[in-house]
Amino acid sequence: MTAPVKARLQPPTLVQAQLDAFNAHDVDALLAIYAADASLFQHPDELLARGAEQIGARFRARFAAARPRARLLHRIAIGNHVIDQEIVDAWSDDGWSSTELVANYEVRDGRIARAWFISGSSTTLRPARRADIPRLEALIRRSALALSAGYYSAAQAAAVTEHVFGVDTQLIDDQSYFIVERDGAAVACGGWSRRRTLFGADRSKTGPDPLLDPEHEAARIRAFFVAPEAARQGLGRRLLAHCEQQAGAAGFHALELAGTMPGVPLYLACGFAMVEEFEIALPGDIRVPLARMRKAIAPHAPHIPAA
Numbered sequence: 001m002t003a004p005v006k007a008r009l010q011p012p013t014l015v016q017a018q019l020d021a022f023n024a025h026d027v028d029a030l031l032a033i034y035a036a037d038a039s040l041f042q043h044p045d046e047l048l049a050r051g052a053e054q055i056g057a058r059f060r061a062r063f064a065a066a067r068p069r070a071r072l073l074h075r076i077a078i079g080n081h082v083i084d085q086e087i088v089d090a091w092s093d094d095g096w097s098s099t100e101l102v103a104n105y106e107v108r109d110g111r112i113a114r115a116w117f118i119s120g121s122s123t124t125l126r127p128a129r130r131a132d133i134p135r136l137e138a139l140i141r142r143s144a145l146a147l148s149a150g151y152y153s154a155a156q157a158a159a160v161t162e163h164v165f166g167v168d169t170q171l172i173d174d175q176s177y178f179i180v181e182r183d184g185a186a187v188a189c190g191g192w193s194r195r196r197t198l199f200g201a202d203r204s205k206t207g208p209d210p211l212l213d214p215e216h217e218a219a220r221i222r223a224f225f226v227a228p229e230a231a232r233q234g235l236g237r238r239l240l241a242h243c244e245q246q247a248g249a250a251g252f253h254a255l256e257l258a259g260t261m262p263g264v265p266l267y268l269a270c271g272f273a274m275v276e277e278f279e280i281a282l283p284g285d286i287r288v289p290l291a292r293m294r295k296a297i298a299p300h301a302p303h304i305p306a307a
Contacts, residue, residue: 011107012075015082018105018112022070025063031056036110043104043116066090070101080107084126095178096123096242101205121183123235125242126306128189135186136167136179143225144260151261152288159282166201168193170209171222176246188235190224192243194250199223199258199290200220216295218256219247224263236266244297251299259291271295 009017014033021029031052038055040048049058061261062068067092086101100120105112128136144165148157170193171177177191194207198220212219221243226235247255256275259267268274272293279287 006067009110010078011082011105013108014107014112015075015084015105019070019084019086020074022059022068025067027056027059027063030059033112033249035108035113038112039114041114041116043064043102043118047116061219066092066097080262081105082107094127096238097124106302123176123180123182123187125180125239128177128191130169130172131169132179132186133169136189139186139189139227140167140223140225143227144213146228147226147231148260155284155286156288159284159286160280160288162205163189163282164200164280164288165223165225166203168197168200168222169202170195170197176243177222178239178242180239182202182230183304187227187228187230188225188239190236190243191222192247192255193220193222194247194252195220197222198256198292212252214251214253214299217252218254219250219252221255221257221267224266229235236263237270239271240266244295248299253297253299255295255297257293259293261289261291264291264293267291 018033039050074085083103084103089098099122102118105115106114144161157245171191180188198210222267272295275292275294
C-alpha cells in the first residue's frame with residue numbers, strides 16, 4: 001500500500017486494511033498503515049508500544065508465538081475514530097486462545113496515529129497437568145449429571161458418572177488431554193489417545209494400555225465434557241478440531257470414540273459416522289447405551305484454519 005493510496009482512504013477503510021494485514025501476519029503492511037510515531041495503549045493509558053520499531057517488534061513477537069486471527073463483530077466510525085469489537089483467536093502447537101477485544105483507532109493524515117485496546121473475557125486451551133485433576137474430576141461430574149438429562153435416566157447418569165467417567169492419567173502423561181479455561185475457570189476438557197483404551201477413567205482400567213499403530217488403527221477421542229453453563233458455545237467443536245489436528249500430525253488416518261448419547265449430536269455434526277450402538281452393564285443392574293463412532297482424517301493435517 002503506497003502513501004498516496006493510504007492518504008485517500010477513509011478511516012473505516014484504513015482500519016479494515018489494518019485488520020486484513022493483521023490476519024495476513026504482514027508486519028510491513030501494518031507498519032505502512034501506522035504513523036511512524038504511532039502509539040498503542042492498553043486502555044486507558046498503559047503504553048504498549050510507540051514508534052515503528054516498537055510496534056513492529058510487538059507484532060513480530062505475537063505472530064511468532066501463535067497464529068492469531070481477528071474476527072470483526074461490530075464497527076462504529078465517529079469522525080476520525082473507528083471502534084472495532086473483535087474476537088481474536090490464536091493457535092499454537094500447544095493449543096488455542098480466544099479473547100474478546102475492543103479497539104479504538106484514531107486516524108490522522110491517512111494513518112493510524114493512536115490505538116487503545118480493551119481486553120475482555122479470554123478462553124484458552126492447554127494440555128492438562130496432574131495438578132488439574134481435582135478440577136477436571138469436578139467438571140466431569142457436573143457435566144455428566146447435568147447434560148445427561150433427556151438422554152439418560154437419573155439412575156443411568158449417576159451410575160456411569162460414578163463407575164466410568166473420570167480422568168485417565170495416562171492421557172495427561174502423554175500430553176494429549178486438554179483443559180479449556182475461561183477467565184481461569186475450567187469449562188471444558190477432552191483429548192485424544194494413541195493408546196488402545198477406548199473409554200473410561202483410571203479406576204476402570206485393568207491392564208496395560210499399549211500403543212496403537214497409526215497406519216492401521218484409529219486414534220481414540222477420549223473423555224469430552226463441557227460445563228453446563230458453557231454448553232452449545234462451540235467449545236466441543238474447537239477441542240475436537242485440535243485433537244484431530246494432533247492425531248493427524250502423529251500419522252493417524254482415522255479417529256474412533258465411544259460416545260455417550262448426549263455427545264452423539266456433536267460428533268455427527270463434526271463428521272463422525274455411527275459404527276454401532278452397544279450397552280455397558282453397571283452395578284445396580286443398570287445398563288447404559290453408548291455409541292461407537294469413527295471418522296477418517298488426513299495424516300499430518302495442517303493446523304486449524306482461522307474461522
